[in-house]
Amino acid sequence: MYNGFINVLKPTGMTSNDLVGKLKYLTRTHLGEKIKFGHTGTLDPNAAGVMMVCCARATKFSQYAVEKKKTYIAEITFGKTTDTMDTYGQVTEEKEPGILSRQEIEDVLSKYKGETMQIPPKFSAIKINGQKLYDLARKGLEIPEIKSRKINITKLEIIDYSHPRIKIEVECSAGTYIRSLAQDIGQDLGEFAHLSLLIRTKVEDFSIEESYSIEELDFLIGQGKFTQVIVKPENLLSKYPNLVIKDECQKSYLNGMHLTQRDLKSEIEKEVLDSRHKVYNESGDFLGIGNLKKNYNSNYVLKSETQI
Structure with a gap:
């Protein structure tokens, strides 16, 4: 319900x-x-x-x-860095920020569009050896080496610039840390910087x-x-294509049996083979996520992955 x-x-x-x-x-x-x-x-x-x-x-x-892809409105303030990379941490470095031109900032922002590598902040929920980084950081314990991760930024634009702050809109892949992005942008501009405001405006649609x-x-x-x-x-789950199975095959499907094309009402689309699908019965009831893969005979079969 x-x-x-x-x-x-x-x-x-x-x-x-x-x-x-x-x-x-x-x-x-x-x-x-x-x-x-x-x-x-x-x-x-x-x-x-x-x-x-x-x-x-x-x-x-x-x-x-x-x-899912996320969209944010973020404000970056130049002049100081903090241990948490935002306004709530302890100041680690500070200096009077220089006057930057809008073009200088836009040139740096363009470097971060597309696929790049990013090192997450030490104050984050990422687990290393079973421990969350922010737990270690708050206790003042040694932080293990944090490996960089691939991220994808599809939109990065200035909304407003009023020295010493810029407000930007960021559309990015899951796992992108806007705090790290703010500090990295500052470093590329030769400035200390931290994230002073963050609002997530969208999760996908x-x-x-x-x-x-x-x-x-x-x-x-x-x-x-x-x-x-x-x-x-x-x-x-809109990014996954739909498949409809025959009602007489529903019980077998939910019990973990493999279904073949003859068990489906939908035609298998060649361009979406080897992928996840949203699976429905003939009445339109959502049954969950199924995986369409080749079996040992090189025939495509559907198997339940997650059921509602």
């Missing part, structure tokens, strides 16, 4: 886990039910904006939602304008309108 995702407007000062806990509290209080929730990737406590939260059986699909604040969710759940805020799980 409650399987799906919720587009939540996370406020500043709240962790991603805090947000999940708040939703559990609201549904338990208003509905008298213990419903499972999970987030689809962390958003810094000091950042605000869109968080897609999975609900009930849709928590199984959080791994696919994490992969889900925008901040369509998001629900905690106060709105509190009211709507209390009014018995919780289902109105839930997005169907398949709507967040």
Whole structure:
């Protein structure tokens, strides 16, 4: 009944886990039910904006939602760096910032468009040897070497520049750290820099304008309108093509059996072979994510990967 995702407007000062806990509290209080929730990737406590939260059986699909492209409005302030790379850390270096031209900044920003490598911040949720980096950093323990990761920035534009701050819009792949980007941009400009504001405005096609604040969710759940805020799980999996299986094959499919073309209502499209698909029955019910692969006879077969 409650399987799906919720587009939540996370406020500043709240962790991603805090947000999940708040939703559990609201549904338990208003509905008298213990419903499972999970987030689809962390958003810094000091950042605000869109968080897609999975609900009930849709928590199984959080791994696919994490992969989604994100869009941010970020403000970078020149003149100092901090240990957390944002305004909430301890200042590590400071100097009077130089006057930069808009063209100088745009030239540097152009270097980060497309696929690049990025070193995540030490204050992050990344795990090394089973420990989260921010736990080690807060305890003052030695931080292991952090390996660079491939990221992809598809949009990086100046919205406003008023010395010593620039406001930019960033559209990027999952796993991109805007705090690291801010400091790297500063270094390339010969300036100390840190992230002074961060708002996530989109997760793929889900925008901040369509998001629900905690106060709105509190009211709507209390009014018995919780289902109105839930997005169907398949709507967040739009990048995967559809396949329809015959009703008489549904039980076999859900029991882990391989299906072949004769078991499908859909024709297998040659350009999407060896890939994940959203799988439906003939009535249009979403059954989950299936994998289409070649078997040992080089015939293509469909196997369930994640079921709703």
